[in-house]
Amino acid sequence: MANQNVASSSEMKLGNGCVTISMNKLQRLNEIHNIGGGGGGDGDGRTGTGTRMSSWVESMRASSPPRSNNKTITTTNNNNNNNNPASVSQTQNHNQNSWIASHPSALTMLEEIKNASKGKQIVMFLDYDGTLSPIVEDPDRAFMSDKMRFAVKTVARYFPTAIVSGRCRDKVYDFVKLPELYYAGSHGMDIKGPTKITKQKKIKNAVMYQPAAEFSPMIDEVYTILVEETKSIPGVRVEHNKFCLSVHFRCVDENNWDALADQVKVVLTEYPKLKLTQGRKVLEIRPTIKWDKGKALEFLLESLGYPNANQVLPLYIGDDQTDEDAFKVLRDRGQGFGILVSKFPKETNATYSLQEPSEVKDFLRELAKWKRVFMRRDGR
Numbered sequence: 001m002a003n004q005n006v007a008s009s010s011e012m013k014l015g016n017g018c019v020t021i022s023m024n025k026l027q028r029l030n031e032i033h034n035i036g037g038g039g040g041g042d043g044d045g046r047t048g049t050g051t052r053m054s055s056w057v058e059s060m061r062a063s064s065p066p067r068s069n070n071k072t073i074t075t076t077n078n079n080n081n082n083n084n085p086a087s088v089s090q091t092q093n094h095n096q097n098s099w100i101a102s103h104p105s106a107l108t109m110l111e112e113i114k115n116a117s118k119g120k121q122i123v124m125f126l127d128y129d130g131t132l133s134p135i136v137e138d139p140d141r142a143f144m145s146d147k148m149r150f151a152v153k154t155v156a157r158y159f160p161t162a163i164v165s166g167r168c169r170d171k172v173y174d175f176v177k178l179p180e181l182y183y184a185g186s187h188g189m190d191i192k193g194p195t196k197i198t199k200q201k202k203i204k205n206a207v208m209y210q211p212a213a214e215f216s217p218m219i220d221e222v223y224t225i226l227v228e229e230t231k232s233i234p235g236v237r238v239e240h241n242k243f244c245l246s247v248h249f250r251c252v253d254e255n256n257w258d259a260l261a262d263q264v265k266v267v268l269t270e271y272p273k274l275k276l277t278q279g280r281k282v283l284e285i286r287p288t289i290k291w292d293k294g295k296a297l298e299f300l301l302e303s304l305g306y307p308n309a310n311q312v313l314p315l316y317i318g319d320d321q322t323d324e325d326a327f328k329v330l331r332d333r334g335q336g337f338g339i340l341v342s343k344f345p346k347e348t349n350a351t352y353s354l355q356e357p358s359e360v361k362d363f364l365r366e367l368a369k370w371k372r373v374f375m376r377r378d379g380r
């Protein structure tokens with residue numbers, strides 16, 4: 001990654017955690033903003049055209065529960081009954097049923113999962129927000145319940161377990177508080193192994209990998225600019241996740257979503273080494289390196305000593321667009337199962353589904369219970 005152009009040090013001063021942006025840069029951003037109002041072209045497709053930004057905002061609206069008319073998968077029923085509420089409801093039920101048929105509940109497929117794990121080591125990968133914790137207005141208060149923590153702790157007793165999150169690793173650790181787990185923060189760009197040895201024989205302590213470390217000063221700089229440039233929009237929250245940033249739309253009036261997305265895009269035009277992706281009521285800013293939750297999953301499997309598909313059954317549970325990278329890895333490798341947490345039909349590479357975090361908790365409990373009984377019976 002020696003060829004990556006990190007912003008020159010003359011443009012910023014790092015000290016006591018603060019970043020000072022040159023007046024020239026802020027002025028340039030203001031000029032772009034005043035002239036273009038978000039219409040500045042990117043030329044490389046990374047930060048997206050105006051059309052793409054608005055489609056992201058539309059997609060965010062569609063995937064942001066609760067919405068009774070959520071239709072993430074477009075209906076194919078184009079007849080003249082579209083304005084008839086009964087007909088629309090019927091179509092939605094049909095879509096829901098056919099989606100569940102093609103992505104059955106992991107709770108009802110437990111026997112199949114158990115059978116598939118025969119002679120293999122299950123390795124558990126868990127997203128955090130919307131998977132172990134509810135989606136809440138204030139991202140700093142996305143606490144997991146004690147019951148969920150106990151379920152994760154129990155499952156980690158039997159299977160190597162990793163939390164894979166877009167959050168800063170330290171922050172997600174503060175939420176989960178289980179030292180026996182692997183943590184992959186910043187969308188997998190900040191990986192650390194357990195700080196407490198468990199009974200898992202193959203766990204190697206001290207795994208540490210940060211493929212985007214050199215982007216840290218650039219991320220600090222963009223964080224400072226984004227906070228400044230978006231402060232006029234009520235409710236906006238920019239979260240610093242160490243090697244990536246999140247711009248939260250959760251508390252922003254929907255009428256301001258387009259303006260906020262445009263603001264973010266304008267700032268990113270100055271940083272071609274960063275890219276934007278969209279999640280649930282959030283825009284994520286990440287280095288353009290080829291690293292995502294799927295790569296983190298592969299790295300962790302390798303670190304755990306399971307490069308061979310015959311020895312391991314990875315299970316990945318997540319609710320967000322960024323989790324699709326991990327689902328796709330599992331699908332492409334023909335290995336393990338991706339489990340999407342969603343109440344609504346969505347395009348996904350996952351095999352199974354769970355409706356909400358409480359079902360994730362039930363699934364983890366059932367899996368641990370089965371393993372406990374199995375091991376007792378085996379006299380282990």
Ligand SMILES: [Mg+2]
Pocket residue numbers: 127128129130131318319320
């Ligand atoms: Mg999530």
